[in-house]
Amino acid sequence: xxxxxxxxxxxxxxxxxxxxxxxxxxxxxxxxxxxxxxxxxxxxxxxxxxxxxxxxxxxxxxxxxxxxxxxxxxxxxxxxxxxxxxxxxxxxxxxxxxxxxxxxxxxxxxxxxxxxxxxxxxxxxxxxxxxxxxxxxxxxxxxxxxxxxxxxxxxxxxxxxxxxxxxxxxxxxxxxxxxxxxxxxxxxxxxxxxxxxxxxxxxxxxxxxxxxxx
Numbered sequence: 645x646x647x648x649x650x651x652x653x654x655x656x657x658x659x660x661x662x663x664x665x666x667x668x669x670x671x672x673x674x675x676x677x678x679x680x681x682x683x684x685x686x687x688x689x690x691x692x693x694x695x696x697x698x699x700x701x702x703x704x705x706x707x708x709x710x711x712x713x714x715x716x717x718x719x720x721x722x723x724x725x726x727x728x729x730x731x732x733x734x735x736x737x738x739x740x741x742x743x744x745x746x747x748x749x750x751x752x753x754x755x756x757x758x759x760x761x762x763x764x765x766x767x768x769x770x771x772x773x774x775x776x777x778x779x780x781x782x783x784x785x786x787x788x789x790x791x792x793x794x795x796x797x798x799x800x801x802x803x804x805x806x807x808x809x810x811x812x813x814x815x816x817x818x819x820x821x822x823x824x825x826x827x828x829x830x831x832x833x834x835x836x837x838x839x840x841x842x843x844x845x846x847x848x849x850x851x852x853x854x855x856x857x858x
């Protein structure tokens with residue numbers, strides 16, 4: 645049923661108390677000297693009520709075998725209650741937010757990142773970033789322009805939802821149980837060799853879009 649503000653507040657306070665038990669190492673790794681490639685990897689996901697971004701550092705050897713990885717940060721954004729937007733609209737919005745946050749993270753670290761990867765689980769958004777959207781809404785067009793400013797098209801990848809750690813922050817129906825051992829801190833995608841990372845059919849076209857200018 646529908647929960648009252650009081651119930652939600654009580655749940656939120658209890659959840660915040662749980663966070664005191666989470667210890668996040670600020671020393672990312674002891675393996676920098678063994679790494680040939682240092683990646684900055686970000687994920688963005690949109691729900692009807694929340695947007696979420698999550699960013700990680702990933703270390704690889706010269707053969708692109710993973711040596712280590714670390715959680716850097718995550719950020720939540722609420723969707724305005726009166727704002728009527730489709731999921732593709734919101735996915736473009738969170739992709740824009742991710743590209744900006746990735747730049748801020750890179751600028752704030754004294755680390756030379758060799759590669760940056762941005763992940764979305766929305767096929768259409770990835771296609772629009774790579775090839776442009778046909779007759780996009782102003783809302784979408786403006787965000788695609790910012791994405792171009794803060795990232796390169798070749799940095800964008802697709803991932804299925806079940807390998808998307810940012811999904812954790814957008815699909816919550818109740819206050820989640822958080823521990824340092826869950827997928828939030830240890831993305832399932834990182835357990836796969838890069839050669840086995842999912843891809844989408846390059847022949848699929850996602851250019852068709854609502855021409856409404858709002």
